[in-house]
Amino acid sequence: xxxxxxxxxxxxxxxxxxxxxxxxxxxxxxxxxxxxxxxxxxxxxxxxxxxxxxxxxxxxxxxxxxxxxxxxxxxxxxxxxxxxxxxxxxxxxxxxxxxxxxxxxxxxxxxxxxxxxxxxxxxxxxxxxxxxxxxxxxxxxxxxxxxxxxxxxxxxxxxxxxxxxxxxxxxxxxxxxxxxxxxxxxxxxxxxxxxxxxxxxxxxxxxxxxxxxxxxxxxxxxxxxxxxxxxxxxxxxxxxxxxxxxxxxxxxxxxxxxxxxxxxxxxxxxxxxxxxxxxxxxxxxxxxxxxxxxxxxxxxxxxxxxxxxxxxxxxxxxxxxxxxxxxxxxxxxxxxxxxxxxxxxxxxxxxxxxxxxxxxxxxxxxxxxxxxxxxxxxxxxxxxxxxxxxxxxxxxxxxxxx
Amino acid sequence: xxxxxxxxxxxxxxxxxxxxxxxxxxxxxxxxxxxxxxxxxxxxxxxxxxxxxxxxxxxxxxxxxxxxxxxxxxxxxxxxxxxxxxxxxxxxxxxxxxxxxxxxxxxxxxxxxxxxxxxxxxxxxxxxxxxxxxxxxxxxxxxxxxxxxxxxxxxxxxxxxxxxxxxxxxxxxxxxxxxxxxxxxxxxxxxxxxxxxxxxxxxxxxxxxxxxxxxxxxxxxxxxxxxxxxxxxxxxxxxxxxxxxx
Numbered sequence: 001x002x003x004x005x006x007x008x009x010x011x012x013x014x015x016x017x018x019x020x021x022x023x024x025x026x027x028x029x030x031x032x033x034x035x036x037x038x039x040x041x042x043x044x045x046x047x048x049x050x051x052x053x054x055x056x057x058x059x060x061x062x063x064x065x066x067x068x069x070x071x072x073x074x075x076x077x078x079x080x081x082x083x084x085x086x087x088x089x090x091x092x093x094x095x096x097x098x099x100x101x102x103x104x105x106x107x108x109x110x111x112x113x114x115x116x117x118x119x120x121x122x123x124x125x126x127x128x129x130x131x132x133x134x135x136x137x138x139x140x141x142x143x144x145x146x147x148x149x150x151x152x153x154x155x156x157x158x159x160x161x162x163x164x165x166x167x168x169x170x171x172x173x174x175x176x177x178x179x180x181x182x183x184x185x186x187x188x189x190x191x192x193x194x195x196x197x198x199x200x201x202x203x204x205x206x207x208x209x210x211x212x213x214x215x216x217x218x219x220x221x222x223x224x225x226x227x228x229x230x231x232x233x234x235x236x237x238x239x240x241x242x243x244x245x246x247x248x249x250x251x252x253x254x255x256x257x258x259x260x261x262x263x264x265x266x267x268x269x270x271x272x273x274x275x276x277x278x279x280x281x282x283x284x285x286x287x288x289x290x291x292x293x294x295x296x297x298x299x300x301x302x303x304x305x306x307x308x309x310x311x312x313x314x315x316x317x318x319x320x321x322x323x324x325x326x327x328x329x330x331x332x333x334x335x336x337x338x339x340x341x342x343x344x345x346x347x348x349x350x351x352x353x354x355x356x357x358x359x360x361x362x363x364x365x366x367x368x369x370x371x372x373x374x375x376x377x378x379x380x381x382x383x384x385x386x387x388x389x390x391x392x393x394x395x396x397x398x399x400x401x402x
Numbered sequence: 403x404x405x406x407x408x409x410x411x412x413x414x415x416x417x418x419x420x421x422x423x424x425x426x427x428x429x430x431x432x433x434x435x436x437x438x439x440x441x442x443x444x445x446x447x448x449x450x451x452x453x454x455x456x457x458x459x460x461x462x463x464x465x466x467x468x469x470x471x472x473x474x475x476x477x478x479x480x481x482x483x484x485x486x487x488x489x490x491x492x493x494x495x496x497x498x499x500x501x502x503x504x505x506x507x508x509x510x511x512x513x514x515x516x517x518x519x520x521x522x523x524x525x526x527x528x529x530x531x532x533x534x535x536x537x538x539x540x541x542x543x544x545x546x547x548x549x550x551x552x553x554x555x556x557x558x559x560x561x562x563x564x565x566x567x568x569x570x571x572x573x574x575x576x577x578x579x580x581x582x583x584x585x586x587x588x589x590x591x592x593x594x595x596x597x598x599x600x601x602x603x604x605x606x607x608x609x610x611x612x613x614x615x616x617x618x619x620x621x622x623x624x625x626x627x628x629x630x631x632x633x634x635x636x637x638x639x640x641x642x643x644x645x646x647x648x
Contacts, residue, residue, distance in 0.1 A: 258518045260502045264495045271493045274453060275566065276481035276512050285514040 078330030081266025094295030145207025169291030213309025335391025412461030
């Protein structure tokens, strides 16, 4: 009966079921993340039996942050089809935003300690000048740059983590998308953006300490007496929470009609325009929200890394990000997480001297030299033979019902 | 029947080639109109101009009661005003289900924020079922659009066009690659849609146009060569020379 029009209000069951019920992979992910977090906590030095060193906890926490920016990359590239090669710029900006407060506040505490030993308590101006001299002496300056005006305020710098990457993405995206720059041209433009930003930051007079970057970020003002074994766990938990929240947010965003529209934009944006959707608006929305999440990921990453410098924002970092997502499997969030975790942990293992070098008799494979070759070959192999990436393996496990 | 779309004196040149040459054409509401013409006559370029994809060098495209000049609007704004377009090659979103394809086309709010919080209401779901029934895809709602046959993709696209609830449908070669039975079904669909809307069909197949039984416009080298009933235009010597005679 092809022309029988149903008059009942009975809706298909699928549309009434809850979000989590429709997306079992979200529950699985949350469960595994929870178990992982609990496991690391129990094995940590700070809160558990000490099987996992503080250094390893930091590496794992940083990996979680990389997973968070990877899912942002997956949404912008895998779902919306914008191959951004500049998202690590937003990651770095988030790191700089929190780094400014960490460095300022810690230096201020130290200065007050040493000046307070004198008989006359120091004036605010003296403190501020001493802080500036301490932070910027390395680049031959003793004035506090304008952008550090509110560096003493945690609230302000926390806001900057979101606002700076968000505004940069909004303005850059508005200019690029409005001119209908797409495909490889857009990728080149995003590379140019991140290169320009990194070159700018390398200069000494930009107020962010040039190539020295910001350092000592692992010391948290107000918790200077707390051992790193404990602080590392705080950041690990925060990173796990942020990854969980980000995953939930993006899973919700891509699950509904919004996800449908952005995937349609990826596949045929001209057609979407003729359906009446403002394609540029959608791209700008996705580009900006993923930039903000990247900023948050960066703000959690760099206090664990302890240092941020302009090399972190170099174009190659953003290219790695695309490689992780491609290897993990784009167009599925857990694929991005798998790719980022797998490749970045493998990279730490092979380049950190953990992996045994292979002696072939006539040649010795030293992984620190050969790691990039391996990564390149892996990327080519995945692109040619497994376009769905590692995440594609799950399709064999979960057979879709007919 | 009042005039819904009026294209007047439009010309467009691509690299020195005049694709549309002082073209004037109008369609009322409701009306069914067939547009024919040899290859390169400017049929697709004409659609591109009306839907905002191509901006002409001169001329006007006036729309609706208030005679809005469509040339000042973008593709998505024009689509929202009520002009729907079906492409020659079926372009549905193959990765997504028939239901999702139709849901995207439904005449709801189009802004990112409204779409983000959109969940299908009972009315939306009923409308999707209704549209699927109309284009004969009720059984395929949860299938991915990529596995549909060529004819079914054409219908899905027509269904998406109807879901937009447009006042003017621009349909480019809807019967291409269809079996005779499918063609008949398509003619019925278009004729039914044209009872309440303006429908403009570009076709090559004379048999199909005969079945549509409507006014025909013949385009040649970017302008209107003849207009009238099918018998009238097929009797025109110029039309025979440039199109039918070949």
